[in-house]
Amino acid sequence: MTGQHRDLTPEAAARLTLDPGPWLSCDDCFEQMDEFVDRLLTDGPTGMPALHAHLAGCGACGEEARSLLLLVAADEGIDPAPGLRRLAED
């Protein structure tokens, strides 16, 4: 079978990229939070849009991520402000 790649319109491609996909549960969120916070505290892209969306929409997880970020930053002796800003960004 050939020709399995159907033409993807730019609109469809953009949707696929922007759509955070299946929403994470709070449990999924907690599992990935360490990694997310690590990435927030470095300059690279977090690459975790679903998690970021969950944190923005879930007060409990958002607060947890904030606390964790402050904790990790203090632990590693780095400024938490940029990470907090990135966390608050959409």
Ligand SMILES: [Zn+2]
């Ligand atoms: Zn949650």
